Amino acid sequence: MKKLTTKIAIIAATLATAISAHAGSITVKGSDTLVILAQKWAEVYMGKHPETKIQVSGGGSGVGFAALQSKQTDIADASRKIKSTEIQACIRAFYKAPREYKVAVDGLSVYVNNDNPVKELSLEQLEGIFTGRIKNWKEVGGNDGPISVYSRENNSGTYEFFKEHVLKGKDFVASAQMAQGTAMLLQGVSKDKGAIGYGGAAYGAGARALGIKKDENSKAIEPNEETVLNQTYPIWRYLYNYVNPALDKGEVASYLSWIRSDEGQKIVKEVGYYPLPANLREK
Known part of the structure; x- marks a missing residue:
């Protein structure tokens, strides 16, 4: 009986750990270019992880960076690279430069x-x-x-x-x-x-x-x-996620990794953008 109780406790602890890795609420804000893709990513991910709630809104890349600096969002969506002045504002706010992830490719x-x-x-x-x-x-x-x-x-x-x-x-x-x-x-x-x-x-x-x-x-x-x-189209660019390194763990890290996985990149193509090359994907 004692062994059975121990096994049940171990199973319960394992399940609790798995749930806690995804449980929580994630806020995504920024690029209007990315918003339709970000909404689709959130919809599919929440379908697979109903314990995680993801809120997505647009407003522009600048809005996303401002929200990141003021700690009003977990992830900032951007259709351009972050500026040096925005990096410095983040360092003043949370003492580190934000972490950058390429998440899709766009032909503007x-x-x-x-x-x-x-x-x-x-x-x-x-x-x-x-x-x-x-x-x-x-x-x-x-x-x-x-x-x-x-x-x-x-x-x-x-x-x-x-x-x-x-x-x-x-x-x-x-x-x-x-x-x-x-x-x-x-x-x-x-x-x-x-x-x-x-x-x-x-x-x-x-x-x-x-x-x-x-x-x-x-x-x-x-x-x-x-x-x-292949970069022969003259006006191509990467699309980005930026995150406070202190928040890049748990459910946020799991979500960001999934976005860059083969599964997440399949959605990029379905929405109408272009998936990351294999060397930039999360394995």
């Missing part, structure tokens, strides 16, 4: 209305359009008509990435229509025949992604899994 797409005959643009042409130097579609081989520029707001990591890598740090044209999220931006582009905008690869409904040329003499490359992962 340039979208036009489905009725627009333009199929491709160069990076130089994109810079001209989004800074206001090029104002009419006929200047880039399209119909005679004004170009309507749609952009993300300046708290967006996608906005900052596009400004740095495509506009080379120049300001967006003052007439650009700012959208709070990529879904809202795509709604505008889908209804405006003269529109052009940009956003994550998973948000293409209602508009058409252009082929992009590095320069006038290069071949236009369309964003797809092959061209993004």
Whole structure:
């Protein structure tokens, strides 16, 4: 009887340990580019671990970093790398730099209305359009008509990435229509025949992604899994999770590891982004 009681106690302790490894509440906040993927990850993970509750919200990469600094989120989603000033703010808040995890790959797409005959643009042409130097579609081989520029707001990591890598740090044209999220931006582009905008690869409904040329003499490359992962598509990027190292344990660590596992990366592809290469996955 004593041996049986001991065995039951051991089994109970093992189960309790397994449950405690996942039990709890995880808060995820930040990138609007990542929010649809983050919501799907949370939904699937909670289905497998009902004792863990995961709350996901967007607002932009900057919002996620601010929440990480103020300890209002466990995980910050970001569509750009963290800035040195944000790292320093985290160090002041919790005495360590946040831990960075690459979680997916994105081909940042340039979208036009489905009725627009333009199929491709160069990076130089994109810079001209989004800074206001090029104002009419006929200047880039399209119909005679004004170009309507749609952009993300300046708290967006996608906005900052596009400004740095495509506009080379120049300001967006003052007439650009700012959208709070990529879904809202795509709604505008889908209804405006003269529109052009940009956003994550998973948000293409209602508009058409252009082929992009590095320069006038290069071949236009369309964003797809092959061209993004082999980095021939010119506007590719990683998507990130950032976490306070002190919180990177227990259920948070288990969740972050699962995101980077083959199972988590399968969801990346289902949502419309591109999975991490094998060397960056969690085994």
